[in-house]
Amino acid sequence: MTTATDAEGTQQATMQLCYAAAAGDCLKVKALLSQKCDPTRGDYGGKTPLHIACANTTDGQEVVRVLLEHGAEVNVTDNLGQTPMDACRQDIASRAGSFAVKAMLQEHGAKLQREEIESRARASCLQQHKARAGLVNLQYWQKQIGKTLKSAVHLANWKGTVVVVKCAKMHQSNMVLGLHYLVKNLRKSRSLMGASPKRAYGEEDDDSEVSEADITEELLHEIQLLASLRHPDVxxxxxxxxxxxYPIMFVSEFMGGGDLEHFMCNMREKHQVAAWKPPLWRMVDWSCAIGRALAFLHGFAVPIVHRDLKPLNLLLTKNLDLKMTDFGISKMMSTMENEQHTMTGGVGSYLYMAPEVVRYEEYNEKVDVYSYGLIMYYISSGKRPFHHITLDPEVILQQYCQKKEPRPLISDCPKILRGVIEPCWQTDKFLRPSAEEITVQLGAVAASRGASCDSCSTM
Known part of the structure; x- marks a missing residue:
């Protein structure tokens, strides 16, 4: 029978092996393995020594080779669902080292992300068999309505309905072939599922290179997650x-009002004002929609953290109803009991990042609540967060890194909403309210103004 002392000793040995792998100390790794240290065991976050070594492709190639020779599992996932191959792809310091490590992993049976996702998609009936899918009446319009570093977004017509086609941004010739294939063989899901075109209608500067592997990984991750989601506010x-x-692509509903960021900008220009804000009932309505979507994501037994919540990822219908989009970098937490994880640096948009993200600290779903609070500030004040300090988001990042805690001016917001918004950016993440609690508070605000806000309650 395993005693508590034995378990503690095993965990300590695992941590020592993880530390050695992180340091690229091959001699230490070999010494620990010679003492029968198990290379398949993970740390508190489920990361095995192989995960850690793969993320350190500058110094870790030899460590990876040694771990593989001693039986390290190549397709094991950590608490966030990441494999050693995923950890390898996040490394950008040494492309050559990354390719070498990927080759070693594949030689030992590591599945490519596309193969793994397609396997899961077939198992969950995301795709129907080609023979049963039939022809889909999808007419591609030669009109691009948005782009990012990794994808291009186009309008199309599907069975008489205007839709959005989001395509992986690869070589143009492949794009044309892919669109031709989509016209003839779009594989539909058997049920309608919640989803997103990434940064669907806002455009970003295409000023850096992104590999096709990175493009593939993010879009496949997004499609996999969408298979499990359906909600009126998504x-x-x-x-x-x-x-x-062919390039990966998917189809989603067309949101005729565009994204919230550009809508607010257009309204400022239309009214010739420095700061435009909607009427109070609209502020509450939009804030409720965000809260309901977050309560849905965070309410899973394995909570989903959006991690990139910002006005560009909130889209409007032609009637100005708001819905959430862009799940390309979202993550599933392991359990509520094991609720703290370390965020990958650089994830999300600087201006709406929680301080713990910038500082590479442990996090939970409350990083979304922090971003939610800043968005409610933006909606209710009509001003960018931290405008009184700087217009450069990197200045705010630097202050976070210096352990400073800059916050927006809550006095810019209507008094009736200040008590809802300000707690969202508490320094202690555990003191921030949940998304569901916020929607309840917003419902009370609406009721106090004599408005009906049944929709503000969570589904």
């Missing part, structure tokens, strides 16, 4: 093309 996903010979 943009609706309709189908996807996962054929291995």
């Amino acid at each position: 943009v609706l996903f309709l189908g996807a093309c996962l054929h291995p010979n």
Whole structure:
């Protein structure tokens, strides 16, 4: 029978092996393995020594080789669902080292992300068999309505309905072939699922290089997650093309009002004012929609953290109803009992990042609540967060890194909303309210103004 002392000794040995792998200390790794230290065991976050070594491709190639020779598992996932291959792809310091490590992993049976996702998609009936899918009446319009570093977004017509096609940004010739394939063989889901076109209608500067592997990984992750989501406040996903010979693409509903960031900007220009804000009932309505979507994501037994919540990822219908989009970098937490994890640096948009993200600290779903609070500030004040300090987001990042705690001016917001918004950016993340608690508070605000806000309650 295993005693508590034995378990503690095993965990200590695992941590020593993880530390050695992180340091790229091959001699130490070999010494620990010679003492029968198990290379398949993970740390508190489920990361095995192989995960850690793969993330350190500058100094860790030899460590990876040694771990693989001693039976390290190549397709094991940590508490966030990441494999050693995923950890390897996050490394950008040494492309050559990254490719070498990927090759070693594949030689030992590591599955490519596309193969793994397609396997899961087929198992969950995301895709129907080609023979049963039939022809889909999808007419591609030669009109691009948005782009990011990793994808391009186009309008199309599907069975008489205007939809959005989000395509992986690869070589143009492949794009044309992929669109032709999508016209003839769009593989639809058997049920409608919640979803997103990434940064669907806002555009970003295409000023850096992104590998096709990175593009593939993020879009496949997004499609996989969409298979499990459906909610009225999340943009609706309709189908996807996962054929291995063509760029990845998927179809979602068209949100005619565009993204919230550009809508607010257009209203400022229209009214010729420095700061435009909607009427109070609209502030509450939009804030409720965000809260309901977050309560839905955070309410899973394995909570989903959006991690990139910002006005560009909130889309409006032609009637100005708001829905959440862009799950490309969202993550599933392991359990509520094991609720703290370390965020990958650089994830999310600087201006709306929680301080713990910038500082590489442990986090939970409350990083979304922090971003939610800043968005409510933006909606209710019409001003960018931290405008009184700087217009450069990096200045705020630097202050966070210096352990400073800058916050927006709550006095810019209507008095009736200040008690809802300000707690969202508490320094202690555990003191921030949940998304569900915020929607209840917003419902009370609406009721106090004599308005009906049944929709503010969570689904």
